[in-house]
Amino acid sequence: MITLEHVYWLSGLMMAGVAIVNATDKTNPRRINNTAFWGIYAITFLVGTHLPDLVNGFLVIGMVLFASVRGLGQGKRESATLEERNASANRWGNKLFIPALAIPLVTVAGTIIFKRISFNGSPVVDLKQVTVISLALATLIALSIGMAMLRPPVFAPIREARRLLDAVGWAAVLPQMLAALGALFAVAGVGTVVSGLAQRWIPLDNSVVVILTYTLGMAIFTMIMGNAFAAFPVMTAGIGLPLIVHRFGGDPTVMAAIGMLSGFCGTLMTPMAANFNIVPSALLELPDENAVIKVQIPTALLLLAANVLLMNLFVFPR
Amino acid sequence: MWLVLPVIGLLEHAGLKERARSLVAGLRGASTSRILLAYFAVRQITAALGLTSLGGHPQMVRPLIAPMAEGAAENRYGALPDKVRNRIRAHSAAVDNVALFFGEDIFIAIGSILLIKGFLDQNGIHVEPTDLAVWAIPTAICAFVIHCTRLFLLDRSLAAELEREKAEE
Numbered sequence: 001m002i003t004l005e006h007v008y009w010l011s012g013l014m015m016a017g018v019a020i021v022n023a024t025d026k027t028n029p030r031r032i033n034n035t036a037f038w039g040i041y042a043i044t045f046l047v048g049t050h051l052p053d054l055v056n057g058f059l060v061i062g063m064v065l066f067a068s069v070r071g072l073g074q075g076k077r078e079s080a081t082l083e084e085r086n087a088s089a090n091r092w093g094n095k096l097f098i099p100a101l102a103i104p105l106v107t108v109a110g111t112i113i114f115k116r117i118s119f120n121g122s123p124v125v126d127l128k129q130v131t132v133i134s135l136a137l138a139t140l141i142a143l144s145i146g147m148a149m150l151r152p153p154v155f156a157p158i159r160e161a162r163r164l165l166d167a168v169g170w171a172a173v174l175p176q177m178l179a180a181l182g183a184l185f186a187v188a189g190v191g192t193v194v195s196g197l198a199q200r201w202i203p204l205d206n207s208v209v210v211i212l213t214y215t216l217g218m219a220i221f222t223m224i225m226g227n228a229f230a231a232f233p234v235m236t237a238g239i240g241l242p243l244i245v246h247r248f249g250g251d252p253t254v255m256a257a258i259g260m261l262s263g264f265c266g267t268l269m270t271p272m273a274a275n276f277n278i279v280p281s282a283l284l285e286l287p288d289e290n291a292v293i294k295v296q297i298p299t300a301l302l303l304l305a306a307n308v309l310l311m312n313l314f315v316f317p318r
Numbered sequence: 319m320w321l322v323l324p325v326i327g328l329l330e331h332a333g334l335k336e337r338a339r340s341l342v343a344g345l346r347g348a349s350t351s352r353i354l355l356a357y358f359a360v361r362q363i364t365a366a367l368g369l370t371s372l373g374g375h376p377q378m379v380r381p382l383i384a385p386m387a388e389g390a391a392e393n394r395y396g397a398l399p400d401k402v403r404n405r406i407r408a409h410s411a412a413v414d415n416v417a418l419f420f421g422e423d424i425f426i427a428i429g430s431i432l433l434i435k436g437f438l439d440q441n442g443i444h445v446e447p448t449d450l451a452v453w454a455i456p457t458a459i460c461a462f463v464i465h466c467t468r469l470f471l472l473d474r475s476l477a478a479e480l481e482r483e484k485a486e487e
Contacts, residue, residue, distance in 0.1 A: 007321070010321060011320060011321055014320065014321060014323075014324065015320075080331050080333075082336075084333075085330075085331070085332070085333040085335075085336050086333060086336050087333075088331075088332045088333040088336075089332070089333030089334070089336040089337040089340065090333075091333075092332060092333065092337070093337065094337070094341070096329055096332060096333065096334045096337045097334075097337070097382075099325060099329060100325075100326070100329055100334060100377070100381060100382065103322060103325070103377050104371055104372040104373065104374075104377065104378070107371040107372075108369050108371055108372060111371070131370070131371055134371070135319075135321070135322070135371060136321050139321045139322045139324075139325055142322075142325045143324055143325040143328070146325050146328050146329060146332075147328075150328065150332050152328060152331070152332075156328055156331070157324035157325065157327065157328045158324060159327075160323070160324060160326075160327025160328050160330065160331055161320075161323040161324040161327050163327055164323045164326065164327050164376075165320065165323060172320065228430070229429070229430065229433055232433065232434065232437065233437050236437065237441070241441060241443075245443070252438055252443045252445055253445045253446075253449045253450055253453055254453050256434045256437075256438060256445065256450065257423070257434070257449075257450045257451075257453035257454050257457075258453065258456075258457060260423065260430050260434060261419075261420065261423060261454060261457045264419040264420065264423075267415075267419065268412075268415060268416065268419070275319070276415050277415070279375065280375040280379065280411035280414075280415075281408070281411070283375050283376055283379075283380050283411075284375075284379070284380055284384060284407040284408070284410070284411060285407075286404050286407055286408060287404065288404070291404060291405075291407075291408040292408050292411045292412055292415070294408070295405075295408045295409050295411075295412040296412045296415065296416065298468065299412075299416055299461070299464055299465045299468060302464045303420075303457070303460055303461055303464055306457065306460040306464070307457055307460075310456050310457060310460070314453075314456075
């Protein structure tokens with residue numbers, strides 16, 4: 001059976017390749033830092049599941065040190081010039097879209113097919129991680145199509161991956177680290193403190209105030225934790241169930257559905273949700289890492305207001 | 319997620335972004351607003367059908383959507399100042415997020431719905447995943463109306479910003 005572990009191995013091999021390309025790049029003045037950073041990242045992917053948590057923790061701290069002490073550098077862009085790319089674009093035309101579009105299409109096909117087939121009675125892939133595994137397989141297929149079509153040097157894909165990953169830089173590991181921080185907040189009991197404060201200081205004998213506290217609380221708490229999934233149990237146990245459902249007789253389905261979506265409004269506004277907000281800024285080479293959040297804030301606030309309104313209209317049966 | 323980078327990088331090296339741009343140049347009536355509106359609609363509808371992997375920043379936005387949105391603006395106004403170009407890119411990334419977040423919850427087997435159901439079950443309240451999905455629809459419609467109105471106004475706002483930039487020179 002193919003599991004997430006195999007996807008990690010593949011990612012680890014790619015990171016190791018990126019580290020090696022960096023090590024041999026004399027145009028990058030900080031190449032030792034880059035090599036160490038991506039090399040340690042490769043180790044966490046390849047053997048991280050077999051290492052004690054403490055060792056993994058030290059590996060991550062090591063990455064932070066290499067990224068912050070003198071920082072990561074970038075080699076001279078060894079990629080093609082604009083003229084070369086234009087000429088190549090004219091030569092290949094719309095065929096260039098084939099491998100690119102193969103990624104989403106094969107991923108979707110994989111998620112559908114893997115759920116239906118089995119080998120000797122057991123599934124071919126770990127069904128809990130079917131999307132990630134399908135995406136990994138889809139990238140391999142797309143890469144094969146691209147290699148067969150373009151016939152570049154064998155190491156071209158890893159050199160190009162290096163170019164893109166160095167553009168992203170330290171933001172690449174931010175999602176996991178912030179997820180760990182969010183989990184730490186949860187263990188530390190930030191949630192109980194927040195709902196305790198709300199119950200103590202906010203006049204919760206009015207249903208409109210309770211709904212406002214719950215929806216805005218979901219958004220704000222999601223902004224702190226970076227993840228609506230972490231905020232939902234806390235806010236719902238602290239305010240949603242005891243007050244909206246039990247005291248005022250609200251419908252738990254409506255409350256939970258719109259409550260979660262209020263949390264998503266918070267996700268749009270926080271750098272803690274790094275994989276949605278900070279990594280894309282780095283990928284698109286934007287100078288302001290908060291540029292995506294700034295664009296999203298007006299939509300998030302209007303939509304949060306819409307959620308408050310919707311919950312007031314529909315949560316109490318008439 | 320990083321695994322897509324080798325093939326995307328390879329295709330970029332072969333001129334994928336440039337091709338996406340020139341494809342837009344051939345479309346009459348293409349504009350930044352219209353391209354982002356079309357992507358928003360496709361992304362939200364496919365996410366609502368559970369096809370959340372038909373998108374994403376490394377595989378769709380960076381190599382295809384952002385170059386197309388930039389290319390449409392270049393067709394109309396010529397070379398873009400960095401400030402305007404970066405604003406178009408940020409909007410391209412935001413479309414992917416907003417459409418995904420407020421589309422996927424309409425699909426009953428998505429993580430957030432399973433989490434809600436699991437949590438409420440533990441507290442002795444039993445709800446149907448289909449009902450939860452149905453109650454995600456009003457917010458999804460609001461998200462569509464709000465964000466698409468903003469995207470619709472984006473062309474005009476970009477034109478105004480370009481005028482200002484020119485006046486400053």
